[in-house]
Amino acid sequence: MVPLRRPRCLATPAGIQLPTAPEYINAMSLFAIILFVGTMLISLWAAARVKSVYRRYSQVPASSRATGAEVARAILQRAGISDVEILPHDELLGDHYDPTNKRLVLSTHNFHGNSVAAYGVAAHECGHAIQHQQAYGPLHWRMAAVGATNFASQIVMWLPMIGMFTGILSWNTASWIMAAAWGVIMLFNLITLPVEFDASARAKRVLAEMGFIGTDEEMTGVRKVLDAAGWTYVAALITSLGYLLYHLLPLLTGGRRSE
Numbered sequence: 001m002v003p004l005r006r007p008r009c010l011a012t013p014a015g016i017q018l019p020t021a022p023e024y025i026n027a028m029s030l031f032a033i034i035l036f037v038g039t040m041l042i043s044l045w046a047a048a049r050v051k052s053v054y055r056r057y058s059q060v061p062a063s064s065r066a067t068g069a070e071v072a073r074a075i076l077q078r079a080g081i082s083d084v085e086i087l088p089h090d091e092l093l094g095d096h097y098d099p100t101n102k103r104l105v106l107s108t109h110n111f112h113g114n115s116v117a118a119y120g121v122a123a124h125e126c127g128h129a130i131q132h133q134q135a136y137g138p139l140h141w142r143m144a145a146v147g148a149t150n151f152a153s154q155i156v157m158w159l160p161m162i163g164m165f166t167g168i169l170s171w172n173t174a175s176w177i178m179a180a181a182w183g184v185i186m187l188f189n190l191i192t193l194p195v196e197f198d199a200s201a202r203a204k205r206v207l208a209e210m211g212f213i214g215t216d217e218e219m220t221g222v223r224k225v226l227d228a229a230g231w232t233y234v235a236a237l238i239t240s241l242g243y244l245l246y247h248l249l250p251l252l253t254g255g256r257r258s259e
């Protein structure tokens, strides 16, 4: 057996072949480690940042006394939207606009609060409702891609395990399926960016125009909260692009990963 640790003397004893570096770590598994650790760090950083920025600005009251729900109602009214329900929800940062049921869901803190963060989030979700009303292209592409993306997410979760334990798929077939599934997820994350950045841009504009945000400090808070949220979508795109390349590049270059 070849000893795993290099002998102390530099001379290689006869008959023993020392393993070379590539045998220990080939390029693709090194790429896999960097990809796994790197994308996890980016995602953790983005999630931690959104939480800390939100926590900070949810303590800063806006000069207007209106609650987040009232701000949302006023913004929707101004846009001529009367069929969207505004509801409170317990989940922290679980705020979203549900286009299927026309519901604008705000976490209780944002629904009842009048913080700079609550205004930013409420106006951002209104931005999605307005996109929906105006048939904003990327929002509709994103809605159309939800089913395929959920299916692709199941594939990337289960296929490696099924492949590993059953061996029914060849490396080539499994890699093409994984690349296709990550491709779908990557495209979904790509069209999410204009949807999210557009909703945030609308939010900043409308809060200033309607006078809910008066001072520069308040606007800085709104901008920081929305920008921090935007980074989580960028992190998701980087992650899916990384995994897509990881599966696709060996197929395109003909370089099979050693298992």
Ligand SMILES: [Zn+2]
Binding pocket: 124, 125, 128, 195, 196, 199
């Ligand atoms: Zn959004």
